[in-house]
Amino acid sequence: MASIDTIFALASAPGRAGVAVMRISGPDAARAFALCEPGQVPKPRKAVLRDLRDENRQPIDRALVLWFEAPHSFTGENTVEFHLHGGRAIINAVTRLLREHLRFRLAEPGEFTRRAFENGKLDLTEAEAVADLVDAETEAQRRQAMRQFDGELGRIYEDWRARLTRILAYLEASIDFSEEDLPKDIEDKETSAIRLLANEINTHLNDHRRGERLREGFEIAILGPPNAGKSSLLNTLAQREAAIVSSIAGTTRDIVEAHLDLGGYPVSLADTAGLRETADVIESEGVKRALARAEKADLKMLVFDGEKWPALDEATKKLVDKNALIVINKADVVGNPQKTNDGQIFISARTGKGIPELLDRLIERIGADFSNHIAPPLTRARHRAALEECTSHLQRALNAPAGELRAEDIRLSVRALGRITGRVDVEDLLDVIFRDFCIGK
Secondary structure (H helix, E strand, O other): OOOOOOEEEEOOOOOOEEEEEEEEEOOOHHHHHHHEEOOOOOOOOOOEEEEEEOOOOOEEEEEEEEEEOOOOOOOOOOEEEEEEEEOHHHHHHHHHHHHHHOOOEEOOOOHHHHHHHHOOOOOHHHHHHHHHHHHOOOHHHHHHHHHHHOOHHHHHHHHHHHHHHHHHHHHHHHHHOOOOOOOOOHHHHHHHHHHHHHHHHHHHHOOOOHHHHHHHOEEEEEEOOOOOOHHHHHHHHHOOOOOOOOOOOOOOOOOEEEEEEEOOEEEEEEEOOOOOOOOOHHHHHHHHHHHHHHHHOOEEEEEEEHHHOOOOOHHHHOOOOOOEEEEEEOHHHHOOOOOOOOOOEEOOOOOOOOHHHHHHHHHHHHHHHHOOOOOOOOOOHHHHHHHHHHHHHHHHHHOOOOHHHHHHHHHHHHHHHHHHHOOOOOHHHHHHHHOOOOOOO
């Protein structure tokens, strides 16, 4: 990806809108003012109103225009923004002029953010946070992405990297100048420093993947016997007809999912096949998939048939553990049931009785899982893999029989940390990281 090109793209969402933002970045970005009347470059970071005209000087639009002079821009390059009226004809006309008349290149997905990284405006964790901010659908996802974009995660990794670099410097000094009068306890001090850092990284890793789960969504599996009302409950919570509801047992064969925003947290809700022994091959496969989803779910919502209360389905009872929420459906036909101390919730998916209490309980459980943490979480499998590699080298360094071997393992651990923020060995990572961005970001 050549950074000498001047690139452009629509930086706002495509389609009809009140305002559309066209971004141009690169060494020749100021040439875009040839479309303006008058054509001179305005003062940096000051919005001015200009008429845009085509190659025949015919009017296209009246737009707000901004000029960001390098290096004081998002990309670190000369940058121009046209804030246009968001009609398709206007956008198409400006796109044609930038590409055919001025010979600028249409930006590839993520190219603006990649240039910001390459020009030192962002590290890789901050660049990834840009994508997470764009994709954030809930308040919790937005907060997490914003913390990362503000550099909280990158500062933790850079602090660890700086400490390891210092340790490496002392180790190499003890090897290269072994005959000099160095402190006698240098090896013990560096061993303690390595062990302390390894413990900090392991604590960071042992976070139950909360950052990754928040990006992807908290998974709740709805499980229970046939005709307990699982599909009706899914539809009630999703507020739409996501699953087929029938009085015929075994209607749900495959997993039906709905995505919700509960208290600002992203939730993936999965309706599953009724748990029972069956000779039907397809239904049996559905039961297997239900049990598999129960294994991986962050929370199991076990739905029992209230018409059979206080008797509970035995197959479903086997799934009761600390990670389960017991729900008794059809409370509208139970009357005034005698409650036990198992923390169950009585609801009616048909009438809505007990649904607010259920939602409060779900939000409480999800919030407890995500919110009781001060340190920013790691958010991507890429970070986790690099940190696990780092701790592996640190452990080898602690057990190394010779100073040269210990120094080499510390050097490898420094490189592993550096790959997270982009300080070293990142060329092979750049395409993977930026290719999932949307155009104009």
